[in-house]
Amino acid sequence: MNLKHFYCILLAAFFSIQIFQTTVHGVDASSKLYIVYLGERNHNNPELVTASHHEKLTPLFRSKEEAVNSIVYSYKHGFSGFAAMLNEAQAQILSDMPDVISVTPSRKFAAHTTRSWDFLGLDYSSQSNALLQKGNYGEDIIIGIVDTGIWPESRSFEDIGYGPPPTQWSGTCQTSESFGASNCSNKIIGARWYASDLSSSELKGEYMSPRDLNGHGTHCASTAAGNLVSNTSFFGLAAGSVRGGAPRARLAIYKVCWGINTVCSDAGILGAIDDAINDGVHILSISIGGPNEIPGTLHAVAKGIIVVFSAGNNGPAPQSVQNNAPWVISVAASTIDRFFPTVITLGNGQKLVGQSIFVETRQSNTNNFTLLVDGWSCDNITLSKLNVTNKIVLCYDPSAVAKILPRNNFNEVVGNVFNAGGVGIIYAQYTVNIILPLRIPFALVDFEIANKIYFYISSTSIPQVKISSPHSIQGIQVLAPRVAAFSSRGPNPTFPGILKPDIAAPGVSILAAVNVGYEFKDGTSMACPHVTGIVALLKFVHPDWSPATIKSAIVTTASVFDSYGVQIEAEATPRKTADPFDYGGGHIDPNKAVDPGLVYDIDPNDYTKFFNCTLGPSDECDSYVGQLYQLNVPSIAVPNLKDTVSVWRTVTNVGPINSTYKAFVQAPAGINVFVEPKLLSFDSNNKKKIFKATFVTNRKVQGDYTFGSLTWSDGLNHSVRIPLAIRTIIQEFYADTS
Numbered sequence: 001m002n003l004k005h006f007y008c009i010l011l012a013a014f015f016s017i018q019i020f021q022t023t024v025h026g027v028d029a030s031s032k033l034y035i036v037y038l039g040e041r042n043h044n045n046p047e048l049v050t051a052s053h054h055e056k057l058t059p060l061f062r063s064k065e066e067a068v069n070s071i072v073y074s075y076k077h078g079f080s081g082f083a084a085m086l087n088e089a090q091a092q093i094l095s096d097m098p099d100v101i102s103v104t105p106s107r108k109f110a111a112h113t114t115r116s117w118d119f120l121g122l123d124y125s126s127q128s129n130a131l132l133q134k135g136n137y138g139e140d141i142i143i144g145i146v147d148t149g150i151w152p153e154s155r156s157f158e159d160i161g162y163g164p165p166p167t168q169w170s171g172t173c174q175t176s177e178s179f180g181a182s183n184c185s186n187k188i189i190g191a192r193w194y195a196s197d198l199s200s201s202e203l204k205g206e207y208m209s210p211r212d213l214n215g216h217g218t219h220c221a222s223t224a225a226g227n228l229v230s231n232t233s234f235f236g237l238a239a240g241s242v243r244g245g246a247p248r249a250r251l252a253i254y255k256v257c258w259g260i261n262t263v264c265s266d267a268g269i270l271g272a273i274d275d276a277i278n279d280g281v282h283i284l285s286i287s288i289g290g291p292n293e294i295p296g297t298l299h300a301v302a303k304g305i306i307v308v309f310s311a312g313n314n315g316p317a318p319q320s321v322q323n324n325a326p327w328v329i330s331v332a333a334s335t336i337d338r339f340f341p342t343v344i345t346l347g348n349g350q351k352l353v354g355q356s357i358f359v360e361t362r363q364s365n366t367n368n369f370t371l372l373v374d375g376w377s378c379d380n381i382t383l384s385k386l387n388v389t390n391k392i393v394l395c396y397d398p399s400a401v402a403k404i405l406p407r408n409n410f411n412e413v414v415g416n417v418f419n420a421g422g423v424g425i426i427y428a429q430y431t432v433n434i435i436l437p438l439r440i441p442f443a444l445v446d447f448e449i450a451n452k453i454y455f456y457i458s459s460t461s462i463p464q465v466k467i468s469s470p471h472s473i474q475g476i477q478v479l480a481p482r483v484a485a486f487s488s489r490g491p492n493p494t495f496p497g498i499l500k501p502d503i504a505a506p507g508v509s510i511l512a513a514v515n516v517g518y519e520f521k522d523g524t525s526m527a528c529p530h531v532t533g534i535v536a537l538l539k540f541v542h543p544d545w546s547p548a549t550i551k552s553a554i555v556t557t558a559s560v561f562d563s564y565g566v567q568i569e570a571e572a573t574p575r576k577t578a579d580p581f582d583y584g585g586g587h588i589d590p591n592k593a594v595d596p597g598l599v600y601d602i603d604p605n606d607y608t609k610f611f612n613c614t615l616g617p618s619d620e621c622d623s624y625v626g627q628l629y630q631l632n633v634p635s636i637a638v639p640n641l642k643d644t645v646s647v648w649r650t651v652t653n654v655g656p657i658n659s660t661y662k663a664f665v666q667a668p669a670g671i672n673v674f675v676e677p678k679l680l681s682f683d684s685n686n687k688k689k690i691f692k693a694t695f696v697t698n699r700k701v702q703g704d705y706t707f708g709s710l711t712w713s714d715g716l717n718h719s720v721r722i723p724l725a726i727r728t729i730i731q732e733f734y735a736d737t738s
């Protein structure tokens, strides 16, 4: 899911109120929903926390009752605060109170639903077997899914063979419309819903309960923790089994996104996080674009809950990455290799590989050569000037490169070609690896291959082509993984000193549960629960690891090479070698993450300091905010290198007790990197070591970001790699955003 318009997040006193035009008292027409954040809760009794909220608001209203009625959500479990209908004057008064940390308007946003497709059948993941067993399939790990709800009748959530919920669980099952008590079980151990601040038009057609109208939440939940379900198939193709990453984990459902347009609100998400902290989840999986809920996730992480977010679907534009706080894991989407590559054979014998996205053919074009015609953009007008009858049409419009989502017009193109009498389509675009239930041969190719086909058409009098059947997967090389074009990119627009995204995981053509069936969807929304499932397995193996340690283990062991040992590429125009702004540490490698050797851990207090400094300037923060790169994250991003900068990191040995690691640096272009010391020795008395990395620019011009890596290797089984992203600044006022 994806927030279309994200805003510059937080930075405290956000709303500029120069003149009080409204009366202070009461709810009036200008009132809107504000989130008032009060920090740690001071009472053990949640009811006392609520009472303190009422007390604080009452003087701003005509009566206590009116004050109480203005409150839409009271946050009292994981932290203290509330969401209330306030006018600007009331908001201003509250924000001036000394114990109020921040007052921010709650925002609603629409998620992209265009990425939610019905695709067809293949097994989405067979990786991570070793960790899967070590992690005991995620047994008794509780995963909170903050999304569109759940479809409890799916076979993926049957609770046969599950014992009662783990003892740390104290959540609840909110029964309501089409959601009875039996809808919670020993698999779906809890379910809540948050719709108080949404309008009836936003809720139109919805189940007013945790039941999932949209399908997105069910898909994510089954990807993270769905049971192993065998014998699923679609159109008879690619029958197989489907399962989640941690198939024995338990699910706690928090429905915060509603309606046809999938509206989610900050206030509702914050309510879900507040409850989830109290309910006892181990992990929160949030496939939602850019909510302004920074305080909630900070409290969750400080309590040891790992928070996994989707990075957004606004790539390949730079600075499009969302959910950028340093304490969460932000996940980019990649392609996987289990697809239906198709061989396109030209009349001259040249064989090219495309991606087939059709299920069955009505004609035998897969075996015979068919006439081929260049249909350019394949719009009606262009096609009407051509004779495409019984021909395969190349749809290759280089000007369409500007369109980020060319597949948005697949249906239109199919209709146009079909109506014009065509019998097949070769479609040029740069986001490959999707599958559609089409009934005519439809092959996706990249622009390079399209160009070859175009050249062939223009150089021969009777162009012909043959598109192989989609079943012929054997022996055909598909480069994977690749970072998907739509996956949001760095640099981090909110905190440039914190590298984002953190990691890439499969997010294209992911088969998972929707309603009682199984469908393919793609997006960083699908990548996020892959990481969630892996985190559940890691949490089982290492119950004492902090959220920062788990994130470090994932980032430092990620792969930057594809299945052929070639550097992972990123889909874009043009396609390029992926860099840390595409995939953070790289592509997730679960079996390595379980044994990372060294980790970059972080005391939650360091996050709090970071968080405090983002809320408002103070003396202490002036030096700190410019140096966010000193936070001990498993990456180094220096957005403003003038001459020289030294960055300190602390590594903790979680591998063999007596170990020695040596530093290896791939310096970013134009930057000299000096690491001190170059050797780190650990034993039973020395588990933590500090090192310094000094970056010296030798650029004489204003620079772009350049990338490198710093790897600590024990010469045996552990390579602890962090990405480097450094930008040289000559003149402070210059701002290059690429």
Ligand SMILES: *[C@@H]1O[C@H](CO)[C@@H](O)[C@H](O)[C@H]1NC(C)=O
Pocket: 152, 153, 178, 179, 180, 181, 182, 183
């Ligand atoms: C869920 O609850 C609804 C409404 O009570 C009921 O009709 C349905 O059978 C239940 N499903 C399951 C799996 O228990």
Ligand SMILES: *[C@@H]1O[C@H](CO)[C@@H](O)[C@H](O)[C@H]1NC(C)=O
Pocket: 231
């Ligand atoms: C799989 O499903 C098909 C059709 O529904 C059925 O005929 C077959 O027996 C099933 N196989 C297994 C192993 O359950």
Ligand SMILES: *[C@@H]1O[C@H](CO)[C@@H](O)[C@H](O)[C@H]1NC(C)=O
Pocket: 363, 364, 365, 367, 368
């Ligand atoms: C395809 O080719 C085979 C033999 O090469 C022929 O028998 C068949 O009729 C052809 N099919 C079509 C649709 O042209």
Ligand SMILES: *[C@@H]1O[C@H](CO)[C@@H](O)[C@H](O)[C@H]1NC(C)=O
Pocket: 380, 415, 416, 419, 420
């Ligand atoms: C193209 O023509 C078909 C009928 O031939 C029609 O259904 C479709 O709406 C037309 N598309 C556009 C964009 O005009």
Ligand SMILES: *[C@@H]1O[C@H](CO)[C@@H](O)[C@H](O)[C@H]1NC(C)=O
Pocket: 371, 387, 388, 389, 390
């Ligand atoms: C269109 O092309 C087909 C195949 O070459 C041919 O049989 C048909 O006569 C052509 N139609 C027109 C109107 O030229």
Ligand SMILES: *[C@@H]1O[C@H](CO)[C@@H](O)[C@H](O)[C@H]1NC(C)=O
Pocket: 039, 101, 605, 606, 608, 609, 612
């Ligand atoms: C952050 O701010 C809160 C409230 O203003 C304060 O209690 C806390 O000590 C601060 N934490 C740090 C690490 O500065």
Ligand SMILES: *[C@@H]1O[C@H](CO)[C@@H](O)[C@H](O)[C@H]1NC(C)=O
Pocket: 657, 658, 683
């Ligand atoms: C680590 O090295 C020390 C000193 O050489 C030795 O006494 C100890 O047994 C070693 N520990 C392990 C676990 O190898």
Ligand SMILES: *[C@@H]1O[C@H](CO)[C@@H](O)[C@H](O)[C@H]1NC(C)=O
Pocket: 716, 717
């Ligand atoms: C390295 O890994 C291999 C295979 O996992 C294992 O057999 C070997 O014992 C490991 N070596 C060390 C020094 O841990």
